[in-house]
Structure formats: structure tokens, C-alpha cells
Amino acid sequence: MLIVFDLDDTLIDSSGTLGQVKLAAALQAMKDAGLEKGELDRLKEMDQNSSWGRETISRFLAELGADEFLEVGCSEYYSYGVEEVSCVNCFPGVKEMLEKLSAEHDLALVTYGNEQQQMLKLKTVGIEQGLFKKIIVTPLPEKGKCYQQLMQELGMTNKDILVCGDQEGDLKPAKDLGITTVHVRQGRGKVLNPEDWDYSLARVIEIEEVVRKL
Numbered sequence: 001m002l003i004v005f006d007l008d009d010t011l012i013d014s015s016g017t018l019g020q021v022k023l024a025a026a027l028q029a030m031k032d033a034g035l036e037k038g039e040l041d042r043l044k045e046m047d048q049n050s051s052w053g054r055e056t057i058s059r060f061l062a063e064l065g066a067d068e069f070l071e072v073g074c075s076e077y078y079s080y081g082v083e084e085v086s087c088v089n090c091f092p093g094v095k096e097m098l099e100k101l102s103a104e105h106d107l108a109l110v111t112y113g114n115e116q117q118q119m120l121k122l123k124t125v126g127i128e129q130g131l132f133k134k135i136i137v138t139p140l141p142e143k144g145k146c147y148q149q150l151m152q153e154l155g156m157t158n159k160d161i162l163v164c165g166d167q168e169g170d171l172k173p174a175k176d177l178g179i180t181t182v183h184v185r186q187g188r189g190k191v192l193n194p195e196d197w198d199y200s201l202a203r204v205i206e207i208e209e210v211v212r213k214l
Contacts, residue, residue, distance in 0.1 A: 001214065002133070002156055003101060003207070004147065004174075006165035007111035007118060009187025010204055011094050012125050015047070016187060017087045022077045023047060025084075026057060029076035030069040038064050051167060051191050052141075053077045080117065082124075090125045091186060093205040098131050100208065106154070108134040110146045112169065144173030162214070164207055165189075171197055180214070182207055 008014035023043050030038070043060050050056040057073040101107060111118050115137040122129060129135060134153070136146045151157065163174035164182040166189030171181045175197070183189060183197040184204045194200030199210050 001211070002106045002108060002150065002154060002161045003211065004108045004110055004150065004161060004163045005204075006167070006170045007109060007121065008113070009166040009189060010164060010170070010184055011098075011109075011127065012088055012090050012121060013187060014088060014121070015053075017089060018080065018084060018121075019047065019053060020044065021084055021087060022053070022080060023056070026053075026073040026077040030061075030066075030073045033069055033072045035064075035066055035069050038066075049191055051188055078114075082120065085117075085120050085124050088121055088124055090127065091204055093203075095127060097205045097208060098127065101211065102131045105211070106133045108132055108136070108150055110136045110138065110143050110150075110170075112138055112141045112143070114139075141167070141169040142173055143170060144177065147174055147177055147179060162207075162211070164204065166192070168192060182210055 005011055024040055027038060027040055027043055038060065043056065046059050047056040050059065054074050057077060058070055061067050061070055098107065109132045118137045134150060138146050147163065158178040161179045162182060163171065163179050164184060165171050166184050166187055171183055175181050181197040183192060183194055183200040185194060185200060185202050186204060201207060
């Protein structure tokens with residue numbers, strides 16, 4: 001079996017660590033650009049019910065009637081360096097889980113974002129790249145073509161694959177392809193309806209139980 005993982009808020013706690021740092025930085029960047037109002041506590045409150053950072057910033061600015069600052073805020077939110085990434089950590093038990101699963105199954109990582117930044121996150125949290133048969137960093141949040149690429153390159157069908165992620169962009173493309181989906185209610189995954197997917201887990205490490213059943 002091939003088990004495909006998302007990275008942010010699936011294996012690592014991005015929104016709860018780096019995301020909080022970048023929300024503060026985004027707000028400061030928007031204020032430097034001329035935004036005259038808006039509180040960080042309100043921005044963070046909105047983030048609790050958003051599926052991604054851009055949505056948080058967009059809703060925040062819409063409430064203030066200041067949509068013109070959206071690109072300024074998003075540019076700051078989605079750009080970061082080594083020092084900022086240092087706050088990111090894995091969810092508990094993730095490294096041990098990956099090592100156990102890789103002993104009996106093929107693993108892949110399909111993550112949305114900037115390749116340099118995503119690989120920096122992996123290095124920072126200490127997840128070994130060698131655990132994955134394939135790593136794909138895509139600039140598009142919708143991952144359907146990535147899953148098709150994996151099936152073609154590895155000679156697998158949709159019945160041979162399990163996709164685990166927290167966002168609709170991870171899971172809906174997999175479901176549309178007939179791939180078994182595993183939703184994790186971590187980070188931004190808390191806003192998705194758990195009944196929409198084949199499995200829904202409170203913690204990603206519970207996937208070991210799902211794999212044993214298949």
C-alpha cells in the first residue's frame with residue numbers, strides 16, 4: 001500500500017506555531033502599509049475557523065472594510081525564513097509512526113507551497129526525507145494531478161493508495177479519484193465535516209489502526 005501524507009497540520013503543527021507568528025507579522029505589515037485599525041486577537045480568533053491563512057486575512061479585512069491590504073498581508077504571511085520556521089514542531093508520535101509505517105508500506109509526501117520553504121520545515125522538525133518513496137511539492141492547493149502522477153510513476157491503482165490530510169484540497173481530489181481518504185482533525189482540519197471522508201481521526205498517529213484494518 002502507498003500512504004500519501006500532507007505536511008502542514010497533518011504531520012506538523014503549522015497553523016498552531018508558525019501560523020501564529022506569521023499572523024502577527026502580516027498584521028504589522030498591513031499597518032505599515034497604512035491599515036489604521038484591527039487587533040491581533042481578532043485576527044487570531046478568526047483563524048480558528050479558517051481553512052487557510054489567506055481566508056483568515058481576507059475575512060479580517062472584509063470586516064474592517066479594508067480589502068486593499070489583502071495582498072500585503074498574504075505576501076508577509078506566506079514568506080518566512082529559517083528563524084521563523086524554528087518554532088514548528090511535529091505532532092506527538094509522528095516520527096515514530098512514519099518509521100513504523102515505512103517498514104511495511106511505501107510512503108509519499110504531497111505538500112502545497114514553496115519547495116524551499118516546505119523542505120526547510122521537514123529539516124527543521126527532523127523528519128527524514130528517506131522515509132518517503134516520493135516527495136512532491138506543488139504550487140497548487142488542489143492535489144489531484146499529484147495523485148495521478150504517483151499512480152502512474154509507481155504503477156499503482158486507486159485501490160492501492162491511502163491519502164491522509166487535513167484540508168479539502170488534500171482529500172476531495174483523492175475521493176474523486178476513488179482513493180481512500182483519511183481526514184485528521186488537527187489544525188485547520190477541525191473546520192471540515194468529518195462525515196465527508198472515509199475515515200476521520202482526532203490525531204494523525206491513529207492512522208496505524210486504519211492501515212491494520214485494510
